[in-house]
Amino acid sequence: MADTKREIERKYEGPTTGGGTGLPDLTSVSGVTGVIGKGVSELDATYYDTADQLLAAASITLRRRTGGADAGWHLKLPVSDGVRDEIRAPLSDTVPHALTSLVRSRLRDAELLPVVRLRSSRDVRHLVDDSGALLAEASVDRVRAERLGDGKGSTQWTEIEVELADDGDPAFLDKVEKKLLKAGLHRSASPSKLARALAETGAAPPARTPAPGKAPATAGDHVLAYVRAQRDALVELDPAVRRDLPDAVHRMRVATRRLRNVLRSYDDVLDRTVTDPVRDELKWLAGELAGERDQEVITRRLTASLDDLPKALRSGPVRNRLRTWSQARHSGSRRSLIEVLDGRRYLYLLATLDALVSDPPLRKAAGKKAAKVMGKAVRKDFEKLKDLVAEARGLPPGEERDLATHEARKKAKRTRYAAEAAVPALGKPAKSVAKSTKTLQKLLGDHQDSVMARDALRDLADKAQAAGESSFTYGLLYGREERQAAADESALAKAWKKAERKAAF
Structure with missing residues (x-):
């Protein structure tokens, strides 16, 4: 031990x-x-x-x-x-x-x-x-x-x-x-x-990842610098995830998403016939990390909601049931995650990322001016995001709208990460897009968290009823989640107008 x-x-x-x-x-x-x-x-x-x-x-x-x-x-x-x-x-x-x-x-x-x-x-x-x-x-x-x-x-x-x-x-x-x-x-x-x-004692110096010999200039330079940074983040976060340190799983999941999305956004720079299989493996890893991270988010959200309720509205052993439910799910997802990190598939992914950085599959656009190539990619992602947001907002409340909102959230992330990678080349315009799409992502993410929280509350209520306990408090929390989701959707309209202004560069 x-x-x-x-x-x-x-x-x-x-x-x-x-x-x-x-x-x-x-x-x-x-x-x-x-x-x-x-x-x-x-x-x-x-x-x-x-x-x-x-x-x-x-x-x-x-x-x-x-x-x-x-x-x-x-x-x-x-x-x-x-x-x-x-x-x-x-x-x-x-x-x-x-x-x-x-x-x-x-x-x-x-x-x-x-x-x-x-x-x-x-x-x-x-x-x-x-x-x-x-x-x-x-x-x-x-x-x-x-x-x-x-x-x-x-x-x-x-x-x-x-x-x-x-x-x-x-x-x-x-x-x-x-x-x-x-x-x-x-x-x-x-x-x-x-x-x-x-x-x-005359030992050879430690083997270090070679730093670029000059400042990034071309589109390929900038994209590879971003890919290298996220690859390094994955490796560095591995011990923290294994030690179950706060926020480590979330940060590792974000690194996988940044990698996956940037490889897709800049497919004019890096050949998709090489990067698409890498993206598939990054999607797999993000999915394995999701169970642990989603559990953290739901537990924290429901605990905060419960803390906000007056004591008179807490009917039955709600806190104890939430704690037991969370610990059981955390234990299971944690064991599964460690098995993934100990597996050959994960090691092969890290080796593949090393190869991608050391011998990148560059396309013709990689040698062009970064501002032109990267600006085009960011604008292309934003236009796709625009279509998805319009689709989600045009649907009536319900499961179909929740799914459409979730797809818009994923596209907001891709646009944000594409803009982040472009900041060193484009400066303020890319930074503004990254900031505004981060706000959109948060609002859309809060909506998705509310969907997951409501699913969890239904599960908790069913378990409480089966044990002969009151389900009153779970229903009350469910109603609050519905109201919060509606508030997020109202705030989305304002945030979207701001994002559109920022993307006009």
């Missing part, structure tokens, strides 16, 4: 560490009333990566460490500058599946190998406040690094590491840093011990 710790730390080096004088006096740092020595620990860590350092290229570290209070397997995933999530698993002879699954989108079928061994003598001090509460842990690490595998290269250095206590204020690290800088230290150039060890 793995557990997670948010790690916020900074590393320093300089004359103080190099001269062997150790940690400067930190008792004068504001808020610190005591510096408590916790002794010296001998740490021995072996770091794992692929032969071409796919994990290091993404600033990810995976190690097996003995010694200290947290011996075990540690996977560190970057969150932001100086902030990482450390996922821990107990010691074992092989890398735990709970950790390898979190980097599967990076590894694919590549083998993990021991690449570096770090042995550190860590002299630890606790910085505490007047109540004895821990503010941060400061340590002097004397590190010896040995390159593994090819049997070449070793190095050693001393660094100071300051790690914020759990739930601490990051501003406290600024106070400590001020003292350390005054003592002659400076921030370490390397983001991690592993990065420094790799650099100083």
Whole structure:
């Protein structure tokens, strides 16, 4: 079983560490009333990566460490500058599946190998406040690094590491840093011990996705830049989806939709005989993500509606039934989603996207001026959206109109994503279209969410009646959803007029 710790730390080096004088006096740092020595620990860590350092290229570290209070397997995933999530698993002879699954989108079928061994003598001090509460842990690490595998290269250095206590204020690290800088230290150039060890033992630099050599100029340049960004988003969001982090499923689903829609919108740039099969697979992945995401949306919507009801109108165990219903559906969809992410079909899709970016099936229009080609594509999508909105608004309320509204919503998304991709080339006009179609998409999406919420309320009411409970509250919430859908449709007319004005470029 793995557990997670948010790690916020900074590393320093300089004359103080190099001269062997150790940690400067930190008792004068504001808020610190005591510096408590916790002794010296001998740490021995072996770091794992692929032969071409796919994990290091993404600033990810995976190690097996003995010694200290947290011996075990540690996977560190970057969150932001100086902030990482450390996922821990107990010691074992092989890398735990709970950790390898979190980097599967990076590894694919590549083998993990021991690449570096770090042995550190860590002299630890606790910085505490007047109540004895821990503010941060400061340590002097004397590190010896040995390159593994090819049997070449070793190095050693001393660094100071300051790690914020759990739930601490990051501003406290600024106070400590001020003292350390005054003592002659400076921030370490390397983001991690592993990065420094790799650099100083003569290892080849990590394999990174090559950045374009120049700014995008042609239509092909711009479309491929957008496709590359969404491909990267899929890979980067994979661990968050597996960890069930808030909004991760939604963001991954959006990345698949952006990819799929842009490949269709810019079929003058990229050959559809190649991209259509990719779009089919992206549609499949989005569908697998839909169950998890739709459940999140419906549960959040119904919970908020229930919270808005006066207590006197909540008849029966409505909240408990909603919670049980949601948990049962979430558990099932979650297991199914993890099976998808662990499957060969998903890995093949990622590999196909890599190939699409590295060897794109460019058509003649790809070499033309971006503004002309991309502007034409955005206007073409908007005209199709115009027809669908008119069709939906012309139908009487009911299932047929709901279906037409849903189709208009999907086209609004395609138009929005086409405009987003065109912003670097077209500037303000594309940004205006993207903004106005996003508003349309939201209104149309709210309408679709209301349709799904009403279906869920019917299901909940049936279950409540079968259990001998009152269905009064479910009917009340159903009526509110109907009124909200009508309000969304009224707002749509105004939003549509604005979108039409913005699309006239």
